[in-house]
Amino acid sequence: MQILIGVISAALIIGVLELFKFQKLYSGALILTAIAFIYVGFAGANYWALGVESVQAIAFLLISYYAITKKPLLIVWGLGLHAIWDLAHLLIDFQIELPPHYELICIVVDIILAIYFYLKLKK
Structure with missing residues (x-):
């Protein structure tokens, strides 16, 4: 069920980006x-x-900045790294209160968005 929620969430994000023709980078x-x-x-x-x-969070902000200013595909790498960060929250007790199954849902969203942005940003 969590995987399905992740897929639907990513699809909604992509749908909004496409519907409103937002600039992908x-x-x-x-x-x-x-x-x-x-x-x-x-x-x-x-x-x-x-x-x-x-x-x-600051590290991902810097990745985003350098994606905009230097290498757009850093967005893809950043999303992949964020999926690993989500996985770390599954494996390590960071002593924070997350909604149930949050990490798995986010991993799915990160991976799908990484693929989407790769297809949109590759040159």
Whole structure:
């Protein structure tokens, strides 16, 4: 069921991007940055987790920036790395409160979006 939710979520995101003909590079950068900062919100008052999640969010923000300014395919790499970050949350207790099955749903979304942006941004 979680995989299906991930597929539907990714399809909705892609549908909106296509329907409104959003510019793919900027949209990918915004999406990558947003999904990284979501984990900061889940850290709550756990200062250790807040620090770790803030560092990863800033790292993905920098990846997005360099994708816009230098290498657009960094969006694809960033989404792949974010899927690995999601997997790390499945394997390691970061002591944050995530919704049930959040990590698996996000992994599916990240992978599908990485494929989508690869197809849209490759030259």
